[in-house]
Amino acid sequence: MAAHAEEDAGDASTDGLPRKKFSGKKLVLFVILPLVLLIGAGAGVYFSGLLDSLLGKKEEHAAAEHAEEPAKPDPHAAPVFYDLPDMLVNLNSSGKRPAFLKIKISIQLSKGEDVSAIEHVLPRIIDNFQVYLRELRLEDLKGSAGMYRLRQELLMRINAAAFPTKVKDVLFKEMLVQ
Numbered sequence: 001m002a003a004h005a006e007e008d009a010g011d012a013s014t015d016g017l018p019r020k021k022f023s024g025k026k027l028v029l030f031v032i033l034p035l036v037l038l039i040g041a042g043a044g045v046y047f048s049g050l051l052d053s054l055l056g057k058k059e060e061h062a063a064a065e066h067a068e069e070p071a072k073p074d075p076h077a078a079p080v081f082y083d084l085p086d087m088l089v090n091l092n093s094s095g096k097r098p099a100f101l102k103i104k105i106s107i108q109l110s111k112g113e114d115v116s117a118i119e120h121v122l123p124r125i126i127d128n129f130q131v132y133l134r135e136l137r138l139e140d141l142k143g144s145a146g147m148y149r150l151r152q153e154l155l156m157r158i159n160a161a162a163f164p165t166k167v168k169d170v171l172f173k174e175m176l177v178q
Contacts, residue, residue, distance in 0.1 A: 104173040
C-alpha cells in the first residue's frame with residue numbers, strides 16, 4: 001500500500017492537484033494531425049499557384065515566361081505539302097529479270113516558308129532517295145511493315161538532307177513495283 005501511495009504522490013503536481021498525461025491517441029489527434037493538415041494545406045496552396053497571386057509574383061513570372069518562349073506554330077494552320085518529282089529506280093534483284101520501282105512522293109512541311117528551302121536542296125534529297133531505293137530488294141517492300149520502314153527511312157534521309165528545315169511526314173501518292 002505504501003508503494004501505491006508513492007505512485008499517487010509522483011503523479012500529483014507540487015500544488016497538490018493530480019497531473020493528467022496525454023495518451024498517444026490524444027497526442028496524435030490534437031497535436032500531430034492538425035500540424036500535418038496545416039503543412040498539407042500550405043503545400044497545396046504553394047503548388048497550385050495561389051500563393052504567387054496573393055503575393056503579386058504571378059505577373060512577373062508570366063512576363064518572364066512569355067519572353068523566353070519561342071513562337072509556336074499554329075496547330076490549326078493548314079498543312080503544307082510539297083510534291084517531289086516522280087522517281088523510277090531498278091531494285092537490287094538477284095534474278096535475271098530486273099525489278100523496277102516507280103514512286104510518287106509528297107512531303108508534309110512544318111511551315112510554308114520551308115518550300116523554298118526544300119527546293120534549294122532538292123538535288124541532294126533526290127540523290128539520297130535514289131541511292132537508298134536502288135539497294136532495296138522486293139522482299140523489303142512487302143507488307144505494311146515494309147511500307148512503314150520505307151517511310152521512316154525516307155523521312156530520316158530527307159530531314160538529314162534538308163536540315164535545319166523540318167519535314168513532318170512522307171506520303172506515298174503512288175507506288176508501283178514491277
